[in-house]
Amino acid sequence: MAHLLKKEKDYRYIEVGEGTPIIVLHGLMGGLSNFDAVTGFFSKNGYKIIIPELPIYTMSLLKTNVKSFANYLKDFIEFKGLENVILLGNSLGGHIGLYHTKLYPKKVKALVITGSSGLYESAMGSGYTKRSDYEVIKKKAQDVFYDPAVATKEIVDEVYETVNDRNKLVKTLAIAKSAIRHNMAKDLPKMNTPTCIIWGKNDNVTPPEVAEEFHELLPDSDLFWIDKCGHAAMMEHPEEFNKILNSWLEKRGF
Numbered sequence: 001m002a003h004l005l006k007k008e009k010d011y012r013y014i015e016v017g018e019g020t021p022i023i024v025l026h027g028l029m030g031g032l033s034n035f036d037a038v039t040g041f042f043s044k045n046g047y048k049i050i051i052p053e054l055p056i057y058t059m060s061l062l063k064t065n066v067k068s069f070a071n072y073l074k075d076f077i078e079f080k081g082l083e084n085v086i087l088l089g090n091s092l093g094g095h096i097g098l099y100h101t102k103l104y105p106k107k108v109k110a111l112v113i114t115g116s117s118g119l120y121e122s123a124m125g126s127g128y129t130k131r132s133d134y135e136v137i138k139k140k141a142q143d144v145f146y147d148p149a150v151a152t153k154e155i156v157d158e159v160y161e162t163v164n165d166r167n168k169l170v171k172t173l174a175i176a177k178s179a180i181r182h183n184m185a186k187d188l189p190k191m192n193t194p195t196c197i198i199w200g201k202n203d204n205v206t207p208p209e210v211a212e213e214f215h216e217l218l219p220d221s222d223l224f225w226i227d228k229c230g231h232a233a234m235m236e237h238p239e240e241f242n243k244i245l246n247s248w249l250e251k252r253g254f
Contacts, residue, residue: 017043025093037238200229
């Protein structure tokens with residue numbers, strides 16, 4: 001990882017740049033380094049990028065759910081003394097951002113979601129019956145991307161280690177159930193926060209129709225597509241992702 005991980009109180013996070021705060025929320029098996037290109041670009045263009053390490057595997061099992069993570073984010077924002085934040089979330093991180101915004105709308109001035117759960121996802125809690133088979137896990141990791149080469153050995157090793165750690169696997173399955181339980185279809189029409197939806201046209205985890213449903217249900221949203229792109233647009237097409245987001249932020253005056 002290119003950036004220093006700060007440790008304060010119960011929080012571990014990256015903080016780079018000065019300006020409007022963008023809090024980045026990683027996914028279930030997404031490392032903070034997945035956002036290196038976002039961090040590098042926006043921290044040099046008038047934004048303070050903050051990436052907290054979410055307590056996905058360290059919360060008690062009873063608290064391993066979307067709502068608890070949304071409240072953890074609220075506590076972190078208060079700890080940092082931030083107002084009017086922009087939340088940017090991928091996969092589970094998008095869901096946490098959406099749920100936090102539902103609970104605490106006054107703190108959030110804009111949302112950015114990419115490959116977000118919250119309406120539907122097909123991968124979080126499935127396919128771990130052969131978790132000891134490295135090749136099966138490798139294929140599962142590759143399926144997240146349009147270009148399988150993006151799933152480096154480092155990424156595959158991390159996923160393999162996670163699903164073969166009993167504690168982490170139990171938490172992963174708990175989060176998958178929580179994501180389904182915290183479906184946001186009825187909440188979204190009441191959420192007026194400006195939202196930028198950036199989606200891979202070839203996302204197998206949260207397919208394109210999920211993005212269209214988010215766009216339809218969120219009253220103030222804009223939808224952008226990235227071609228030849230899977231579930232993690234900011235990793236697979238970082239320059240295009242940054243260009244879309246930067247234009248949207250400028251257009252919206254953020």
